[in-house]
Amino acid sequence: MSSEQVSSTSASSVQTITLGATGPTVTALGIGTWAWGDKLFWGYGNQYGETELQAAFEAAIAAGITFFDTAEVYGLGESERILGRFMAQSETPIQIATKYFPLPWRFSPSAVADTLTASLTRLDTTSVALYQVHWPLEFLMGQRKLMEALANEVKRGRIQSVGVSNYSAEQMTKAHQYLESFGVPLAVNQMQYSLLARQIETNGVFDAAKKLGVTILAYSPLAQGLLTGKYRADQYNQPVGARRLDPRFSEAGLRKLEPLLAELRAIAQAHDKTPAQVALNWVIAQGALPIPGAKNAKQAQQNAGALGWSLEQPEIQRLSDLSNKVV
Numbered sequence: 666m667s668s669e670q671v672s673s674t675s676a677s678s679v680q681t682i683t684l685g686a687t688g689p690t691v692t693a694l695g696i697g698t699w700a701w702g703d704k705l706f707w708g709y710g711n712q713y714g715e716t717e718l719q720a721a722f723e724a725a726i727a728a729g730i731t732f733f734d735t736a737e738v739y740g741l742g743e744s745e746r747i748l749g750r751f752m753a754q755s756e757t758p759i760q761i762a763t764k765y766f767p768l769p770w771r772f773s774p775s776a777v778a779d780t781l782t783a784s785l786t787r788l789d790t791t792s793v794a795l796y797q798v799h800w801p802l803e804f805l806m807g808q809r810k811l812m813e814a815l816a817n818e819v820k821r822g823r824i825q826s827v828g829v830s831n832y833s834a835e836q837m838t839k840a841h842q843y844l845e846s847f848g849v850p851l852a853v854n855q856m857q858y859s860l861l862a863r864q865i866e867t868n869g870v871f872d873a874a875k876k877l878g879v880t881i882l883a884y885s886p887l888a889q890g891l892l893t894g895k896y897r898a899d900q901y902n903q904p905v906g907a908r909r910l911d912p913r914f915s916e917a918g919l920r921k922l923e924p925l926l927a928e929l930r931a932i933a934q935a936h937d938k939t940p941a942q943v944a945l946n947w948v949i950a951q952g953a954l955p956i957p958g959a960k961n962a963k964q965a966q967q968n969a970g971a972l973g974w975s976l977e978q979p980e981i982q983r984l985s986d987l988s989n990k991v992v
């Protein structure tokens with residue numbers, strides 16, 4: 666992302682970013698909604714439900730955040746349905762990024778159109794800001810055909826921009842070339858990126874994205890909660906859902922992360938911010954657009970507070986150095 670793509674406006678408004686070279690302009694932080702309706706991984710319906718999510722949605726808007734990331738597969742369509750219900754009750758224009766999953770039986774371009782129609786119906790809208798291919802899976806429909814079908818949807822006006830997700834540098838470059846041949850630029854590659862997942866810095870994805878003018882959307886920017894400081898070895902508490910199986914959330918795993926978590930707490934204190942806000946600000950400083958998940962109003966409001974201020978260069982460096990030591 667080039668610096669001119671980031672515009673910081675007056676104190677009352679929120680930083681925005683243009684997706685790719687010519688895509689829509691969205692807030693420089695989005696809200697991820699994988700946990701919205703997802704029982705399997707996140708335990709939706711157990712400690713949080715639609716009431717808490719509506720409060721999160723409203724808190725995000727109150728803080729100026731109007732960009733939400735979802736996918737057809739989240740909660741088997743429930744995430745899109747929930748967002749659709751919330752948007753219908755809101756007067757604020759919302760920008761949605763959703764995703765197409767390349768399932769083996771989706772082999773004809775009409776599958777793209779039908780899948781998008783189903784997402785738009787669940788979202789109760791006529792178009793989305795960004796439509797992303799969730800994974801670079803290839804069965805009977807090749808990437809060229811897929812990109813042509815997506816470019817056609819841009820021309821039909823049902824999507825404003827095209828993105829991919831989890832694409833390697835080579836796959837992203839190829840997708841960019843195909844789309845370009847149909848007159849549409851690739852706007853986004855959505856990748857896992859945080860202080861605990863920095864692979865895109867060394868595997869060529871970040872460099873290629875910068876060269877091509879593709880915006881990196883950073884998913885799991887809080888490392889699924891690890892970087893919020895809420896999970897600690899000295900006051901051990903387990904996360905809910907499938908994260909219990911992740912060794913990084915074990916007592917020993919958290920002890921290993923403690924030098925980084927301690928630094929996040931110290932920097933947060935110095936800026937009167939929270940560790941989550943510092944971790945998200947670090948992602949923004951690298952030139953990516955974070956889409957942290959939020960299950961309630963407090964989390965949404967806090968995550969929105971990652972915008973509007975900047976870490977000092979030595980702080981960014983200290984966090985980067987420590988992150989290299991703990992992963």
Ligand SMILES: NC(=O)c1ccc[n+]([C@@H]2O[C@H](COP(=O)([O-])OP(=O)(O)OC[C@H]3O[C@@H](n4cnc5c(N)ncnc54)[C@H](OP(=O)(O)O)[C@@H]3O)[C@@H](O)[C@H]2O)c1
Nearest residue numbers: 697698699734884885886887888889890893957958964967
């Ligand atoms: N393209 C892909 O393949 C892909 C893959 C994964 C995710 N994503 C997208 O990226 C989004 C974000 O990623 P993610 O949900 O995996 O991880 P994340 O944003 O790193 O972490 C989200 C979790 O951290 C906790 N949390 C968030 N903000 C907090 C705060 N301020 N204070 C304390 N705890 C907080 C919440 O869980 P607890 O309260 O339970 O701890 C929340 O569900 C997803 O919602 C989805 O839209 C995309």
